[in-house]
Amino acid sequence: MAIEQLKTEEFMVNMGPQHPSTHGVCKLVIKMDGEQIKSIQPHVGFLHRSIEKIAENRTYAQFVPYTDRIDYCASMNANHAYVTAVEKMAGIQVPERAEYLRVMMAELNRIASHLVWIATFAIDLGAVTPFLYAFRERELILDLFEMTCGQRLTYNYMCIGGVNWDIPQGFEPKLREFLKIFPQKVNEYEYLLTNNPIFLYRTKGIGVLDMDTAFAYSVSGPSIRGSGLKWDIRKAEPYSIYNKFDFDVPVGHTGDVWDRYKVRLNEMRESTKIVQQAIEGLPGGDTKVKVPMTWKPPEGEVFSRIEAPRGEMAYHIISDGTPKPYRIKIRTASYCNLQVLPVIAVNHLIADLVAIFGSLDVILPEVDR
């Protein structure tokens, strides 16, 4: 056989939109040499619902349910980002109890979101059981949410001027019970994953995201904290009442998949601390200030950002004095975090691509909006 006939060539593979590990509908066009990845081209937009344009045709209050759908794993945080932006623009003072409830719910949702992440990340690596364990604990949080606001996924809990519902009877003992058992459950995930040699082989030194690249692609949230930057908006620019709580910002060292995993795992512990402090210090009083249905904010412009579980979520709202916003721009963390994937996953194997993609915690509705 002539040697020319034996030459190898690169080939293209469509990973997604229907692929189990793209966490939704992301299409990665991969050029591969055998199992090695030569280049990646993410194609986004399969879930584009033009939420920012819809916002221009809704009143400020009506847009809150839409924010739930930007990031369905962390709706509370998405709510929080939007209502703080609007309140900042209009100068609304929120009752203290409402702020406490907001922080409590946002942190519980951060735990729930990280639990979904740890679950899907474990399953990306082939470990199925942590998936169900993590969802078991997430269920407890969702039960608390359902008790409070009636929904398990799209909460519409926070409204402009406060929160829609006060916590019901029986919420507090349930929450305390959860806070008591949760740290043990996190240890359980650690036993299954953290030091498991197979897990270490799959994550240590894989998909290293160095600080310069992370800055260049404006990566945020646990993904950049994994690279060692101690940057958390809850600490750096405290919004709401985060300055009243005592918590740490876990950081990694090398920026590999394992570090990002560890950062999220520790963040769950820190969030548990915040929720504990919030429930201890929960003041009495009103839960919202009355904002009329056809409420008109003053003319103006605002930029406000919060720390969502996936990174910075920022709202840029321009108001022209009518009940509907003139323009809303949402900055979501997943979109920026996804951009860095082609850079850090090149020259890895396809199995690593799955791990790296999972470790960035990209959620596609947030990318496409």
Place this chain on the structure above:
Amino acid sequence: MLELNVIFEAVHRWLEGILPQGLVTLISALGTGGIVLAFLSILALFLVWWERKVSAHMQQRLGPMRTGWHGVLQTIADGVKLVQKEDLIPSTADRPVYFWAPVICFVAAFMAYLVIPFGRGLIVQDLNIGILYIIAITTFTVVSLLMAGWGSNNKWALLGGMRSAAQIVSYEVPLTLSILGAVMLAETLSMVGIVQSQAGGFWNWLIFRQPIGFIVYYIAATAEANRTPFDIPEAEQELVAGFNVEYSGMKFAMFFLAEFVNMFTISAIAVTLFFGGWNAPHPIFNFVPSWIWFMGKSLVSVFILMWFRWTYPRIRVDQLMGFAWKFLLPLAFLNIILTGLGVLIFRN
């Protein structure tokens, strides 16, 4: 005291009394084949159900509950469903290759049972090269998986097929070498001979003289059977479903059943080689029929394989190769050297 071979021998004698010799041979050949096939089919159905139950309870779920007592008939229902499914063949598939791949996989998985001793006298054919035959016949799996990957004309399937070829061929080496140690001690290649050499009590089992051999065998065999943590040819999260991504209906069912039969095969071999086969742990337990001991030990081993699967993540393909060549192979060689030295010192 129900030894099953008594029944089979009685039937055989009865047939000899009423039929000519040639016909008896034919009938007994077909009959044994049929019995083994039926037994394995039922066993595979049971194992599928059992795996679902084990995984469910490890994950605090219930698993199948509706069909029959705790869902025991679930696999049969699934099988009926799979038979009814449309048999899709991709338009660009290499049809003969695509068609024969599951058949070869299925047949290879079942052929191994020719020499597996289920109990005292309960073996289809006691070949004097039994263990060698099993190693040879189970390797056919790699051909079938490669055929499936190639014939589907799908890039994911091809990647899966290539992975399985690399994996199974690599792990074949430590697997065979790990068995050698046991064979050296038993001084026979016949499966029955190996079992008989371990008779008398659990202290005679080869596991105590071949711990390294057993570990190497078990890891390599798990890889051979494509079980997690070594299930990289399928790897749902990476290759969608690997080599069987294009298969549907009965063809998929054949791959699926073959996987479970293979799982039992490696457990049966492990029991035969290292855990005394059908022998009771102590002569005082000899009143329990030998086939119960064999099945019990094998099912414990199957459970451990399931346990691994529902605990561990999947290893990466290049690490898998490195593990085979850099760790298991030297270990297997070390085992052979130690065994050889042991034989030299203690036998003389």
Place this chain on the structure above:
Amino acid sequence: MAGNIIKEITDGIYNLILGLAVTFKHLFKHAITLQYPTERWEMPERSRGTIVLLSDPETGRLNCTACLLCSKACPVAAISIERIKNPDTKKFEPQSFNIDTTICCYCGLCEQACNFTAIKLTGKYEFSASDKSKLLYDMGFLQEIGRDVKYEKREKTAAKKKAVAKAETGEDVGGAPVADAKAESSPGSGEAKKED
């Protein structure tokens, strides 16, 4: 060097066994799932499931006064109401009240907007249908599924709210938000503590 390797191997084996121990321990725990159609979760009081129209338990008439506030509050315009004036009482009544549940996002803004406790999101579920047109609920159906829903009429609170709002808008600069009377269902932490 050799010590490191041995430590790595023993650590690895230890952690592998640790993982096995966790899954084995769970093998004997009770399942946390339910067998859905025969066993069910109890839906919490505030569940936001299917929308119903509430009617007066005594007269059997709808509470709805066709004020259209809910349809205005709805972000997806799922509610469409046609109203007529009752010649006897000179009050508006809904003539048709349709909710398109295929686009409803179950946000509950309609319930919050309603001053007459006429519309409510309940914990009812299992209204799936194989035909999309069956998911377009009309007034009769909405009333029917709302018959057994227990509720507290809050006309009084609504009236009070209005009074408070009126009293305070006089002092405040127009449109600025005003402190609300304490949210209606707020037993909250205080009472929960007492229970214990």
